[in-house]
Amino acid sequence: MTLAISVLDGDRLALARLLTQVENNHPDGLAALDQLYPYTGKAHLVGVTGAPGTGKSSLVNQLALYYRRRDQPPRVGVLAVDPSSPFSGGAILGDRVRMRDLAGDQGIFIRSMASRGSLGGLAAATSNLAQVLDAAGYEIIFIETVGAGQAEVDIARHAHTTLVVETPGFGDDIQAIKAGILEVADIIVLNKADRPGVENTERVLRGMLQLASVEQPVDYLGHHATGEEGQTLVKQKSSAWEIGIARTVATEGQGIGELAGMIDQHRQYLKASGVWQQRERQRIQAELDALIHANLLARWRKHISEERYQQALNSLVKREHSPIQVAKALLDGDEI
Amino acid sequence: MTLAISVLDGDRLALARLLTQVENNHPDGLAALDQLYPYTGKAHLVGVTGAPGTGKSSLVNQLALYYRRRDQPPRVGVLAVDPSSPFSGGAILGDRVRMRDLAGDQGIFIRSMASRGSLGGLAAATSNLAQVLDAAGYEIIFIETVGAGQAEVDIARHAHTTLVVETPGFGDDIQAIKAGILEVADIIVLNKADRPGVENTERVLRGMLQLASVEQPVDYLGHHATGEEGQTLVKQKSSAWEIGIARTVATEGQGIGELAGMIDQHRQYLKASGVWQQRERQRIQAELDALIHANLLARWRKHISEERYQQALNSLVKREHSPIQVAKALLDGDEI
Numbered sequence: 001m002t003l004a005i006s007v008l009d010g011d012r013l014a015l016a017r018l019l020t021q022v023e024n025n026h027p028d029g030l031a032a033l034d035q036l037y038p039y040t041g042k043a044h045l046v047g048v049t050g051a052p053g054t055g056k057s058s059l060v061n062q063l064a065l066y067y068r069r070r071d072q073p074p075r076v077g078v079l080a081v082d083p084s085s086p087f088s089g090g091a092i093l094g095d096r097v098r099m100r101d102l103a104g105d106q107g108i109f110i111r112s113m114a115s116r117g118s119l120g121g122l123a124a125a126t127s128n129l130a131q132v133l134d135a136a137g138y139e140i141i142f143i144e145t146v147g148a149g150q151a152e153v154d155i156a157r158h159a160h161t162t163l164v165v166e167t168p169g170f171g172d173d174i175q176a177i178k179a180g181i182l183e184v185a186d187i188i189v190l191n192k193a194d195r196p197g198v199e200n201t202e203r204v205l206r207g208m209l210q211l212a213s214v215e216q217p218v219d220y221l222g223h224h225a226t227g228e229e230g231q232t233l234v235k236q237k238s239s240a241w242e243i244g245i246a247r248t249v250a251t252e253g254q255g256i257g258e259l260a261g262m263i264d265q266h267r268q269y270l271k272a273s274g275v276w277q278q279r280e281r282q283r284i285q286a287e288l289d290a291l292i293h294a295n296l297l298a299r300w301r302k303h304i305s306e307e308r309y310q311q312a313l314n315s316l317v318k319r320e321h322s323p324i325q326v327a328k329a330l331l332d333g334d335e336i
Numbered sequence: 337m338t339l340a341i342s343v344l345d346g347d348r349l350a351l352a353r354l355l356t357q358v359e360n361n362h363p364d365g366l367a368a369l370d371q372l373y374p375y376t377g378k379a380h381l382v383g384v385t386g387a388p389g390t391g392k393s394s395l396v397n398q399l400a401l402y403y404r405r406r407d408q409p410p411r412v413g414v415l416a417v418d419p420s421s422p423f424s425g426g427a428i429l430g431d432r433v434r435m436r437d438l439a440g441d442q443g444i445f446i447r448s449m450a451s452r453g454s455l456g457g458l459a460a461a462t463s464n465l466a467q468v469l470d471a472a473g474y475e476i477i478f479i480e481t482v483g484a485g486q487a488e489v490d491i492a493r494h495a496h497t498t499l500v501v502e503t504p505g506f507g508d509d510i511q512a513i514k515a516g517i518l519e520v521a522d523i524i525v526l527n528k529a530d531r532p533g534v535e536n537t538e539r540v541l542r543g544m545l546q547l548a549s550v551e552q553p554v555d556y557l558g559h560h561a562t563g564e565e566g567q568t569l570v571k572q573k574s575s576a577w578e579i580g581i582a583r584t585v586a587t588e589g590q591g592i593g594e595l596a597g598m599i600d601q602h603r604q605y606l607k608a609s610g611v612w613q614q615r616e617r618q619r620i621q622a623e624l625d626a627l628i629h630a631n632l633l634a635r636w637r638k639h640i641s642e643e644r645y646q647q648a649l650n651s652l653v654k655r656e657h658s659p660i661q662v663a664k665a666l667l668d669g670d671e672i
Contacts, residue, residue: 313621322374324366331631
């Protein structure tokens with residue numbers, strides 16, 4: 001019996017093994033992914049992102065608990081993506097302690113993965129792992145990313161619903177704005193809402209949301225930081241969904257029910273408006289493009305001798321030609 | 337006279353215009369980049385990264401001031417990369433106020449750019465702007481990135497010398513570890529060193545450095561967070577350079593001279609050891625590969641009709657085939 005079939009049968013050990021194979025890009029894992037593909041497309045992918053220290057892990061744990069305690073609870077998957085550090089063992093120890101509450105529940109599956117390699121690699125790997133959990137019957141999958149960089153934004157784009165977690169008085173206001181990945185938010189979670197400054201932070205966030213919803217190429221100072229030719233960077237939001245702000249104190253379980261209600265509402269909105277299908281198509285297209293991309297490069301590399309490639313590189317290092325000239329010559333098969 | 341020639345002539349207005357063209361991938365900008373390429377390769381690129389709120393901008397400003405006040409001062413360029421936010425105007429206002437100290441100095445050129453588009457795009461755009469400043473005769477170029485995501489790590493990899501900025505007691509220790517991009521650090525700057533907890537933070541950092549220098553696939557808890565097949569994520573450091581920790585209070589100008597001394601030392605080490613040339617070659621190779629990559633895709637797209645592509649996408653959305661199957665069929669020209 002293949003791993004893929006065992007996974008469809010609900011074998012958790014097989015699931016753990018397959019996730020490892022897929023994460024490592026093992027050929028067997030990729031073949032299994034192929035087999036599982038027809039069973040995917042059902043799960044609600046919920047991205048959770050925000051700066052370090054905002055309490056994302058506690059929040060995800062509490063949400064998982066909340067969903068599992070419902071009548072007819074959905075099966076819950078958690079993918080925790082940890083960025084670029086061999087030291088992330090500490091985070092697991094620190095944040096996952098209260099996962100004891102979830103231990104033994106066969107309706108929950110939690111997986112930590114390290115961020116590694118290129119960005120495309122990370123977003124692709126996360127998407128692949130989510131597909132495995134999806135095929136295995138996990139109906140809501142939380143994808144937790146640490147940080148606010150491009151990698152997190154790209155992962156969030158793969159999710160159906162994206163929560164951006166902020167905390168009161170995290171750095172000064174300007175820093176909160178810098179960290180801003182509000183563009184990708186469907187719901188903003190103001191965690192640690194029992195801390196001082198919560199009113200002020202919520203006011204600032206609401207102000208930023210209001211400005212972002214103005215589809216003009218101006219920022220809140222009325223001009224652009226980018227240089228002479230101001231360009232709009234404001235992602236056009238789907239106007240039908242109004243981004244809400246949920247206050248929570250995850251460590252105390254406060255506000256979790258309300259937040260889950262907002263997540264469910266967003267899902268209903270996505271389904272009713274057709275945005276779900278639209279995002280699905282975008283996600284699949286990105287995946288297809290990435291595969292084509294990688295294949296094109298691999299195929300091309302086979303046609304170029306190492307000697308020719310190194311010779312081209314030498315001419316660049318010596319500044320005999322420019323990169324654009326050399327790339328063109330290599331692709332066209334011209335002399336360098 | 338072309339912009340490129342004006343830039344080589346020291347025309348600052350032409351430089352500003354060309355940077356905008358290059359940042360926007362304007363064909364004229366890319367052509368100018370081509371023209372300027374023979375004049376590049378002289379500047380010392382210094383990446384400065386770290387979490388929001390660590391005071392990177394102040395640090396870069398103070399370093400720029402310090403270098404400009406030396407005997408025979410080098411020309412100093414500053415590229416400030418701001419992540420993924422239309423709101424970054426605030427950061428400029430907040431952080432750059434003390435740039436008054438630098439205003440009017442013709443030996444300094446400062447440029448803010450917004451992070452936009454894909455990661456590869458950001459790293460490539462930064463590299464292009466640095467090349468323009470390099471050709472224009474700026475001898476030391478600070479590339480300041482906000483955050484600790486993959487984008488910042490990739491930009492840091494393009495620099496000759498990378499400073500990672502930390503602060504005492506930024507979040508708890510576990511959070512500091514999570515944010516860890518120590519793997520790319522050549523020098524760690526412990527800024528705001530007049531704050532409480534500086535001793536403890538330095539001790540933690542030294543411990544992490546010690547563990548990172550052990551080239552074994554273990555983290556500081558002795559196991560891996562990644563799953564069963566523990567893989568080494570520890571980037572092998574060049575053993576001849578010992579990563580130093582510099583304490584600074586940038587807002588007061590404290591520790592800046594010592595830090596500049598370490599930066600100079602690192603440059604000398606790079607030159608003497610041949611690592612400079614090695615990094616240069618890697619950087620150029622990455623640039624060449626990115627160009628080939630982009631060109632391959634553009635060329636391939638021309639050969640595929642929109643109808644065929646959409647039909648392929650439809651079959652994926654309907655789960656009739658898997659992405660791997662569809663990508664292969666598209667590339668091989670097979671029926672779908």
